[in-house]
Amino acid sequence: MTPTAILRPLNAVFDRLPEDIALTAARLFPAAVFWFSGRTKVDGLSIKPSTWALFEDLYALPVIPPNVAAVMATVAEHVFPVLLVLGLATRLSALALLGMTAVIQTFVFPEAWVTHGLWAACFLTVILRGPGRLSLDHWLGFDRR
Template identity: 35%
Template sequence: MNAVIRLYDFAAPFARVADFGRPLLLLALRLYIASIFFKAGLTKIEDWDTTLFLFTEEYSVPLLPPALAAFLGTAGELLLPPLLAIGLAGRFAALGLTVVNAMALLAYPALWAFECPAAVQSHLWWGAGLLAVLAFGPGMLSVDHWIGRRRMPL
């Protein structure tokens, strides 16, 4: 038992440093993931005809007509990343982008045919980052945190 206590005492300062860095890590994670999805949305609106073609011919979004899937996916990629970046409704934005990310993985079979293994890996990493925001919230460096502190009674 003494060995366990000594190990805990040894590790405790490292845990405090990690806890101190969590807000910066969550901020960096939010900004990185938001930039990826926002750029994807900008690419889609840059050439809407190509976007519609891709959703009609390449992507197979289940249960939705291609034009509606293109609109909803693009809207998600343009509206949710700013919320995620500033941490306003951060968990909602992370959940929405998780759906967008999952649909991208499900709707584009070429990703899974090992034609784009790096793309699959990227989507999985983005998904893991979004799950971290879902689990921990957007962190202390967010509008959600600021609003929450302002609403707490003194």
């Protein structure tokens, strides 16, 4: 049996699977990473003192002041993951978190390119293919394929 004879029928089966499963996973899993990261930065409605210190030392960005970066990152890690899970403003949320991933990769943890590459692949998939049918964007008619 040739590889073509094996792979073509198998690929035909895969072609019939709904891509909504993959698109939902591409939204949910990186959203969880950012959500849990955001939760470590707050105590109730206040940003933790340790968060301020992290942005002054470890997460220091060359252009954005640490106090501004701390607030921006904390808000982004709470808002965009929720939107991704709901599938609302999905492509915009994925783009925002892709940008955040690029900043983290470039300025904070350049050695973590494998992890950041996986997040980026998920975000790029959602940006290019949309949120799928299991999303508010689809149900509200904002993003239908």
